[in-house]
Amino acid sequence: MPLIENGRIGEDAWSFIPDGEPVPNDRPVIISFERWQAERDSFEGRNARLGVRLKSGTLAGAIAADLDRFSLVALEFPKFRDGRGFSTARELRERYGYTGEIRAVGHVIPDQYLFLVRTGFTSVEAPEGTNPDSWANALKEITIAFQPSLDDTAPLSLLRRKLKVG
Amino acid sequence: MSAKDRSKEGSMKAITANRLRDGEVVFLGEGGRWVESFAEAALFQRSEADAVLADAKATAEREQFGVDIYAFEVVEEDGVPVPATMRERIRTAGPTVRLDLGKQAA
Amino acid sequence: MNHIAPGARAGIYHYDEIDRQFVAERVEQFRKQVERRLSGELTEEEFKPVRLMNGLYLQLHAYMLRIAVPYGVMSATQLRKLAEIGRRYDRGYGHFTTRQNLQYNWIKLEDTPAILHELAEVDMHALQTSGNCVRNVTTDPFVGAARDEVVDGRVYAEILRQWTTMHPEFTYLPRKFKIAISGAESDRAAVRIHDVGLLARRNDKGEAGFSFYVGGGLGRSPFVGKLVREWVAEEDFVAYLEAILRVYNQYGRRDNIYKARIKILVHELGLEKFTQEVEEEFARLRGPKYRLDPEIVEGVRQHFAPPPFEEPPDHSEALERAKASDPAFANWLAVNVAEHKAPGYAIATISLKPAGGIPGDATCDQMDLVADLAERHSFGELRVTHVQNLVLAHVKKDELYDLWKQLDAAELGSANAGLIGDIIACPGLDYCALANARSIPLAQAISARFADPVRQRTIGELGIKISGCINACGHHHVGAIGILGVDKKGTEYYQITVGGDPTLTTEIGDILGPAVTETEAVDAIEAIVDVYLANRTGEGERFIDTLRRVGHAPFKERIYAAD
């Protein structure tokens, strides 16, 4: 599936390993949060990078204590209308200080891309056949923001102002 | 067969949608053509309606023609087929509180 | 007459370059989204939330476009533009809603980008008037004018408008989210039936702060908002709301659309647990990033500086003469005009409820007239109320008679604000795809039955509210008399409730008995009124008070006696 990063289709170094299938040790993989819980000891001493995939009902707090083990957290959107991931990403960044990659997986649409970026996502797994222009556009078409983004700290960021993303 | 003749066969259904580009209420007419007036709507036996509906839906969605496509009951009143529910009557005519608006005004 | 320079209207938030650019970008964005939908790149399922966030619904006859009137305040220029759009793209009228917005009923999808473009010319849009986001924030229609005002709600409503606009985290909430603010002693904004209701107050030091009521809402399961925090200081205003929304976004139910509103979350978690979650989140959010700087507040407040009031004597000779000579005017004055905080001025409610008319509908000609009158008599500014009327908030007492004559000539002079003829009715089955029954014809029949202004005044304060289905857009639960349309085997029936109260003493009405037909409903309302008149202790006892004193029994007996 195409991976969207910085408004473009990018290379995906990661693969998701479904539960039950053997986990390769030599390349970056994403496992489910459930598997992590059940088999965490088996990942002791692993050198290749590890990512974890959270269902939309799993909130940031559930993984907070283990965040230093993961270079990537994938947040699942079962339906694009289910917006819990926006809060989860924000909590990962603001509350738990997570600095690794946060990826949106499942059903998201280009019209949400700007929101994803502004709440802390770094990449998006888009559906096959998606129109890359729509993703590129999504970061350019709106240049004003009305709320603090992740990197703003000044109170003035509560005012509407020009946005610096994309 | 005209709408009139068919409706004698008992409980019938018509198929309707809102046209995507302007929202206009449309009905499936003879030969799979969409029409704006209920008088030109094709009527289907209950038993055949499901299949026709599925087909109409697939086509209309593929062609970006209509949304909210569904079938509704038609009954006969004084020999004329009319929608069974108030809701569909209002859709085929227009608001009951503004007789100057909607299809009834034309 | 009080003219002020164009571009410097009273009480309107002026867009600057940034606001303008934003709205222009949104229009362009929507234009592309419409193109992507028409070309098939977006499915209807994907497009629907996008169009909803631009105020576009699909209704029975066509698309319906809901235009935002932020906190119900707009300029004469804006109203004229609404009239123009109504003529060009709709059918010559619009419908003012209980959310202080305007709806057009006959819109074409392909026209909407052009309409939004025209709206942007007068600093208007349809953003977030629908969809599972934070909706248009509503406030007291007498804001900035009422004598009992403590805090100007517009300032905070505008801050919220900005803060909620395209909020990246809270645009895909479990369900819609409605906020109302009231800054006066009497609540004219129905704060406790909103997802978040804010009562702006002042402490001993004169500083502004807010009581937060959370989890109010009507619909299938009506709840009255619960007090979550008595006092939130102004600087924490945004942080506290952010905390509430984050808790809601994370924990609100998404498995069942009827259980997705925050009221259900508050109910299921319990007030204590919910408050604890919010307080925890708040404790973390509190800090420089979310602190509402007094400078920001001051900057916004500047937009709402009082208009240049002259200083006419509070007692108007002209008014007294007119009152003495024209009883119909005197009646309107007594019913539709409220006290203003500036001496010599008054607040005039323009009723959109002529006897037998469609509640909340205004023709484009009427809109143009009201725009002219607003310019001539109220500093070019007007308001939409949550009972579907309009308000000219700053009218010189000397000019009231002149104003009323012009209103009356255009069927806008009904003297029924707050009376039995001032009925709220949702669009119901005549327009709405979700309806079970029609609302408007019943409202028309009732207001026609009680057309006599003298009779209406004798009956006194009595709100009738009608919804065409359980979504309760007509607020029937909080009507002194509420009416809910139901469908019984294909026939429209109406269920009557009594005892609802939308003000701070909020109450949900009780069902009086089995649902009745439309004709029976009108008779039943009349019977209820008769029982009230026969039982009240005097003119001073309102319907709701009599009902609370004597209970339902006498009313039930009378209506259901025959069966």
Ligand code: HEM
């Ligand atoms: C005609 C198109 C309309 C549609 C399809 C519609 C749909 C809905 C729905 C589905 C709800 C319930 C949402 C929920 O509880 O989660 C609702 C609530 C509401 N609507 Fe509408 N509505 C329409 C028109 C209006 C109008 C014209 C008004 C104002 C007169 C209005 C005011 C409201 C209000 C105030 C609520 C909130 C009631 C509550 O607190 O639960 N709506 N609407």
Ligand code: SF4
């Ligand atoms: S209450 Fe029901 S019928 Fe009335 S407008 Fe709302 S959804 Fe439609």
